[in-house]
Amino acid sequence: MKNKLYFHTTLNQKTTEAYASIQKERETVGYYDLPEQDINPILEYCKQIPAQIESIAVIGIGGSSLGAKAVYEFLKPVKNLQRKLYFFESTDPINIQNLLSKIDVTKTHFLVISKSGTTVETFAIYKYILSKQSDYSYYTFITDPNSALEKYAKELKANVLHLPQNVGGRFSVLSTVGLVPLALCGIDIKALLLGAHHVKQSFFEQGELQDILLKKALFYSQNHAQYPINCLFAYSESLKYFCEWYVQLWGESLGKKQIHSAFHVGLTPIGLIGPKDQHSFLQLIMEGTRDKSVTFIQIEDFENDVQIPDTSLPHLEALDALNSLPFSRLINMQCNSVIEALRDEEDIPLDSILLPKIDAENIGGLIFYYELLTSLVGELIDVNTYDQPGVEAAKIILKKKLSI
């Protein structure tokens, strides 16, 4: 992964302190250790799932689904995966029926994922699916130790897997929560973790990413009042769900009251896909209020490339310049053109990330890169990166309505 910053900032005492805090945090926050975990128990578990199972369905929402979806959707178009992966993550009745019509419940293994073990959406959907497939051997439950869900699963003698300690939902993709569904589809989770490990190493062992991540975090935090919106503009359709994962990670981690004040702070994440969103959101970035930073993501080598044919169309000869160009070159030229145009404006903070190719190692690295960046920015803007007290109020109101 290469990351080039087009803005300037100088590391200072604040970044030194933030780095020290992150170092200290490693003792208590669980996600930092995930890249080096022993994956053998997961691989062993996967062997138990019979070969005739064609699909895996995650019943889970938010942190229980977004990470696996990001990785799966990134790799699916280029890898010959063993099984299909579906996500039941909405209480929309049309959506539930639509998804169910796509799978054969006798050839699907369901992963019921709920950290707390009491997520309303997850259990509403689970109860419905249970009415279609009542054999518990078709289910695995992933939850925190001693949750009500674990007790339930144990009573049924069903499969239960645990989340590691102190890993929050939105930081859990590299734990059982993400690794189990991905491994069951045949995704190389060892490579996924290796990619994360390399990024971690670079950050904690004074590699190139230490300087870059600190500078980026410092810039975002110092300028969060002027540039409160952070766009991720990815030039690959395969990164669409990575953007959704990023939106949760960034928004839910960084939008809250400060620890040492009563101020509401927050950085607003926006996911964009190029070149499509050049025809949508770009105008706003280019000419709208100067409240946005933009990070571009490009794929260096699409591998499975195709070329624009050498065809001349009468009256459209101007477009002959496209002939024989590989699409991968075109899409990257488009991205570079947008970067140049925005740089010319001089007041839009930009950086660009180049992923060598579409594989598990690269997406693992990108995930860890964003987790580290989130932790750093959270530290610098003085919030608790790992809680989400703001979602409780609506849950309490709902439970009251439901008389739970």
Next chain:
Amino acid sequence: MKNKLYFHTTLNQKTTEAYASIQKERETVGYYDLPEQDINPILEYCKQIPAQIESIAVIGIGGSSLGAKAVYEFLKPVKNLQRKLYFFESTDPINIQNLLSKIDVTKTHFLVISKSGTTVETFAIYKYILSKQSDYSYYTFITDPNSALEKYAKELKANVLHLPQNVGGRFSVLSTVGLVPLALCGIDIKALLLGAHHVKQSFFEQGELQDILLKKALFYSQNHAQYPINCLFAYSESLKYFCEWYVQLWGESLGKKQIHSAFHVGLTPIGLIGPKDQHSFLQLIMEGTRDKSVTFIQIEDFENDVQIPDTSLPHLEALDALNSLPFSRLINMQCNSVIEALRDEEDIPLDSILLPKIDAENIGGLIFYYELLTSLVGELIDVNTYDQPGVEAAKIILKKKLSI
């Protein structure tokens, strides 16, 4: 459609003037007339497409694809549509091949849509698809009269349809651009336009929506510095692509330099889907910086509903309260709980839109509602709602790189 505002504002001289400007604009801006257009030519054209054509593929980007996609994806899960609709809207080589693998080019009719007739992405993709299907009878071209694309199509004696005059790309979904692909899939375009017509009538003939749209536009424009971000939070998975259409409409129309100043202004659109994004973005709205307004969209009657079974799970008896509840009630209770929780904060501007059901008439109305709102806000924040000068710079740089 019902729309309830949870914030207060009083109409004033500015709104009277803005309304007068919109009235005047109807003489020159084309989209206002679309609901009452004669659709017989489109229906006649559709009859020419042979019955053995199973799929329709739009080759187009931005305004040429987002509108039809929004309507199609809204209706697809509940209607038994005649044909499938695909969108080639990216130069990502993986995406192009992936889409091509899903269709049979001998049973697909391609709609090449480019208003200007020279969109780089569209022609790159068209050339590639032409190498897979070289029979021009499989193509229809939709473009402005006298564009290079029209000349090309005429030379081939291929089908050409025109965009109506003075209709910009992002306001074109109710013109040939959206109606042709939708009608070819068997979507009731008459009902779609009728829904738009009712909203238009309500706005221009002093119906309920006139007051509401003026108040909403006034509030957004008066407070655009304090609340520069406008979230659309839709409690229906089927509205996912409507949100993408909204993002283009809002962002590209309202993000630009003011007409009577050199200031950059703009309102940033964000599309959210509930309840999923309660587990993602809600924390940021609830506890983050107070820079967002939120509009909720709910479906009153999902029609094709299902019920949570009456099952009690040991250790999870607290969730028995969900039993026998229709999912449609649950999802709407979730939405109402979030609205209540946000109202309790007292400083987040909210409103909610209730769509009676999922059909063409309702989505047509919602589209026109947002088009009118965009025009009003554009007028009030002093921008040219209908141009997009900011996207030109990157295009020029790309053309230079390509030596076009």
